[in-house]
Amino acid sequence: MISFPQGFHGIAVSAGLKSSGDLDLTLIVNSGSIKYGTAVFTDNRIEAAPVTWSREVVRDHQVAAVLLNSGGANACTGPVGFSHVHKSAEMVANHLNISASDVAICSTGLIGVQLPENKLFPALEKLLLEMKDGSILSSVENVARAIMTTDSVPKISSSTKGDLRTVGIAKGAGMLAPGLATMLSVIMTDGIVDPKTADEIFKKVSQSTFNRIDSDGCMSTNDTVLFLASGESGVAVNDEELEIMLTSICQDLAYQLISDAEGHSKVVHIRTIGAASESDAVTIGRSCARNNLLKCAINGEDPNWGRILAAIGTTNAIFDPYAIDVSINGIKVCHQSAPGEPIEQVVMKNKIVELLIDLKSGPHEATIYTNDLSAAYVHENSAYST
Amino acid sequence: MISFPQGFHGIAVSAGLKSSGDLDLTLIVNSGSIKYGTAVFTDNRIEAAPVTWSREVVRDHQVAAVLLNSGGANACTGPVGFSHVHKSAEMVANHLNISASDVAICSTGLIGVQLPENKLFPALEKLLLEMKDGSILSSVENVARAIMTTDSVPKISSSTKGDLRTVGIAKGAGMLAPGLATMLSVIMTDGIVDPKTADEIFKKVSQSTFNRIDSDGCMSTNDTVLFLASGESGVAVNDEELEIMLTSICQDLAYQLISDAEGHSKVVHIRTIGAASESDAVTIGRSCARNNLLKCAINGEDPNWGRILAAIGTTNAIFDPYAIDVSINGIKVCHQSAPGEPIEQVVMKNKIVELLIDLKSGPHEATIYTNDLSAAYVHENSAYST
Numbered sequence: 001m002i003s004f005p006q007g008f009h010g011i012a013v014s015a016g017l018k019s020s021g022d023l024d025l026t027l028i029v030n031s032g033s034i035k036y037g038t039a040v041f042t043d044n045r046i047e048a049a050p051v052t053w054s055r056e057v058v059r060d061h062q063v064a065a066v067l068l069n070s071g072g073a074n075a076c077t078g079p080v081g082f083s084h085v086h087k088s089a090e091m092v093a094n095h096l097n098i099s100a101s102d103v104a105i106c107s108t109g110l111i112g113v114q115l116p117e118n119k120l121f122p123a124l125e126k127l128l129l130e131m132k133d134g135s136i137l138s139s140v141e142n143v144a145r146a147i148m149t150t151d152s153v154p155k156i157s158s159s160t161k162g163d164l165r166t167v168g169i170a171k172g173a174g175m176l177a178p179g180l181a182t183m184l185s186v187i188m189t190d191g192i193v194d195p196k197t198a199d200e201i202f203k204k205v206s207q208s209t210f211n212r213i214d215s216d217g218c219m220s221t222n223d224t225v226l227f228l229a230s231g232e233s234g235v236a237v238n239d240e241e242l243e244i245m246l247t248s249i250c251q252d253l254a255y256q257l258i259s260d261a262e263g264h265s266k267v268v269h270i271r272t273i274g275a276a277s278e279s280d281a282v283t284i285g286r287s288c289a290r291n292n293l294l295k296c297a298i299n300g301e302d303p304n305w306g307r308i309l310a311a312i313g314t315t316n317a318i319f320d321p322y323a324i325d326v327s328i329n330g331i332k333v334c335h336q337s338a339p340g341e342p343i344e345q346v347v348m349k350n351k352i353v354e355l356l357i358d359l360k361s362g363p364h365e366a367t368i369y370t371n372d373l374s375a376a377y378v379h380e381n382s383a384y385s386t
Numbered sequence: 387m388i389s390f391p392q393g394f395h396g397i398a399v400s401a402g403l404k405s406s407g408d409l410d411l412t413l414i415v416n417s418g419s420i421k422y423g424t425a426v427f428t429d430n431r432i433e434a435a436p437v438t439w440s441r442e443v444v445r446d447h448q449v450a451a452v453l454l455n456s457g458g459a460n461a462c463t464g465p466v467g468f469s470h471v472h473k474s475a476e477m478v479a480n481h482l483n484i485s486a487s488d489v490a491i492c493s494t495g496l497i498g499v500q501l502p503e504n505k506l507f508p509a510l511e512k513l514l515l516e517m518k519d520g521s522i523l524s525s526v527e528n529v530a531r532a533i534m535t536t537d538s539v540p541k542i543s544s545s546t547k548g549d550l551r552t553v554g555i556a557k558g559a560g561m562l563a564p565g566l567a568t569m570l571s572v573i574m575t576d577g578i579v580d581p582k583t584a585d586e587i588f589k590k591v592s593q594s595t596f597n598r599i600d601s602d603g604c605m606s607t608n609d610t611v612l613f614l615a616s617g618e619s620g621v622a623v624n625d626e627e628l629e630i631m632l633t634s635i636c637q638d639l640a641y642q643l644i645s646d647a648e649g650h651s652k653v654v655h656i657r658t659i660g661a662a663s664e665s666d667a668v669t670i671g672r673s674c675a676r677n678n679l680l681k682c683a684i685n686g687e688d689p690n691w692g693r694i695l696a697a698i699g700t701t702n703a704i705f706d707p708y709a710i711d712v713s714i715n716g717i718k719v720c721h722q723s724a725p726g727e728p729i730e731q732v733v734m735k736n737k738i739v740e741l742l743i744d745l746k747s748g749p750h751e752a753t754i755y756t757n758d759l760s761a762a763y764v765h766e767n768s769a770y771s772t
Contacts, residue, residue, distance in 0.1 A: 045707050046699030046723065076695050078708070078724030111692020112725055218679045219700045221692075292678070292759075293604045293767050300768025306497020306607075309462050313432030314605045321431050322464070337432065338464030339498055373678075375761035381679050382686025 007032025007230025017071025032230025037063025393418025393616025403457025418616025423449025
């Protein structure tokens with residue numbers, strides 16, 4: 001069983017926010033000597049109340065606790081929704097004897113519905129009393145379970161190197177997209193990081209990991225990825241080590257997310273090479289990842305590469321429209337933007353489908369991970385709130 | 387039965403390009419004293435060979451004939467594909483004793499497959515002989531049928547005003563999107579138009595009609611909309627009359643396209659008002675039209691307005707994130723970006739769903755027409771080429 005890094009502990013309860021009665025409210029506390037924290041949030045201009053709050057919390061890079069709930073996004077909830085966030089943070093702060101401005105809040109679930117006060121606050125009160133008592137702390141797995149929505153499994157990743165321990169949890173199964181996914185994630189380390197550089201490194205790593213998965217092109221109002229450090233192991237982590245460690249964990253979590261996306265049957269790796277810039281390669285990958293016709297073809301195990309070219313052609317990336325090569329699962333079905341090897345040679349039975357796009361315009365590359373578009377996705381998302 | 391405007395005639399045959407044996411090759415000829423022609427094409431940088439050809443044809447605004455085929459897009463087909471276009475135009479030109487540079491060519495169907503020479507050219511030869519013979523001319527409906535792909539019905543619109551007659555045909559059912567849809571359309575009038583202004587008027591009308599439907603966000607490689615005038619009625623059409631007449635026909639055809647989109651169960655009108663610019667209103671509408679989660683919710687008759695706000699928030703349009711109102715079928719479910727009337731009041735049983743978004747940022751508005759995302763869409767598009 002995976003345990004928390006030194007200095008961190010958590011507790012998870014069922015507040016009844018989920019109609020299933022599953023765990024839906026959890027608190028993670030950093031009781032270490034250092035309470036470093038930074039975060040990356042959704043780019044969506046319609047942001048949930050907890051995002052607005054947490055942006056302010058991480059501004060001074062001091063985060064002592066994180067309260068997370070599933071069963072409601074607290075997005076598009078107006079002043080009432082914001083007051084719920086404020087009150088929650090104050091309650092946590094009072095019990096832990098810390099400042100409310102060091103308490104980050106994350107929510108996930110349906111947009112446009114108020115969190116039920118009569119369930120949330122009594123459950124939070126109980127959770128805080130239990131935590132003070134210390135007898136009923138939760139496992140990392142249960143904390144991860146408490147933030148699940150349509151996820152089928154909790155997502156956890158960890159690394160241990162001598163005394164240094166880092167653990168990340170994440171949730172997210174739909175709305176996986178640009179300004180991150182519909183995801184919440186908390187990465188905790190007991191290492192000592194350089195507060196002057198850790199923020200920038202974390203943002204860079206998020207860009208190249210969480211921000212390279214794009215399940216359905218829909219951007220969430222609630223995405224939050226937090227990175228917390230307690231320093232309790234006493235191990236100093238230099239910048240290079242930090243980047244490697246964070247990349248490993250974030251990449252692992254990101255792939256777990258895309259592998260558990262709503263209603264998918266395929267995980268699609270879209271690798272674009274020969275790009276004039278990394279940004280061009282990302283643009284090409286995203287354009288393919290968001291093309292419904294292509295995603296349907298992949299669902300049908302149909303190597304319909306014309307839809308890849310049609311998606312590429314909608315971008316402003318640098319390429320010669322008559323020079324593009326495309327391989328599907330290793331078969332170069334398109335050579336110089338025209339028919340290549342016979343499509344009958346392509347085998348698409350496996351869950352992983354690999355698309356390789358060569359723009360022949362430079363030395364850069366990037367890989368975007370996505371899913372097929374399935375009837376199951378439609379079924380799952382046509383009956384979410386009702 | 388709808389007849390061609392004076393000066394136009396057409397013929398349609400089955401060349402065997404469609405495996406069904408249905409009509410798939412058609413020629414429209416303008417034998418009038420005026421052979422005015424202009425066109426709007428796809429914005430996709432990966433464009434089909436017939437698009438590359440036809441762009442040159444319309445440059446001098448002289449179009450004497452249009453050859454159209456379904457059963458193959460002739461896109462991503464390299465030099466061989468272009469030679470097929472060139473040879474087809476030469477054959478038509480020789481038979482009609484006109485210049486090949488006045489013969490527009492349009493294709494629609496699967497991308498990345500060569501048109502079968504052994505079927506195309508013998509069928510074209512036969513078609514041209516029959517046309518010369520004059521005994522076997524086709525109806526407008528059969529010409530419209532010959533360009534159908536997954537369309538369930540031919541799309542035709544016409545207007546008559548005294549001696550002036552205008553008829554438009556169109557096809558398109560999937561890939562309905564930005565640089566037009568996966569659509570071909572030919573609008574024919576026997577009026578006399580001003581060649582100095584008709585081009586600009588036609589482009590403007592296309593923008594506000596065909597370019598306001600967005601079924602699945604996927605841009606085609608083949609979109610072509612042609613406007614031809616024969617002058618044979620002798621009726622001069624001034625600029626204002628032309629704009630009204632073209633808008634009426636193009637709007638009608640566009641709505642026929644969105645009402646016959648692949649696998650849909652709903653036609654969604656997304657009207658954005660209170661925008662700082664018309665462009666902002668279009669951007670907001672398109673963002674909603676391409677949001678798979680929202681489209682799934684509409685499929686499930688679920689008034690999940692949070693997904694509308696989440697889609698709005700991804701744009702750069704001018705708005706206050708806390709001031710947006712949204713109505714679904716007349717019920718204001720979102721007021722000031724927060725919960726409004728109870729969603730239980732919304733009835734979504736009918737085929738048409740009306741979304742009204744008020745940005746409260748200015749006097750401009752626009753309506754985008756889209757469809758829901760259904761399991762049927764996935765089924766249809768996961769088994770297209772195989």
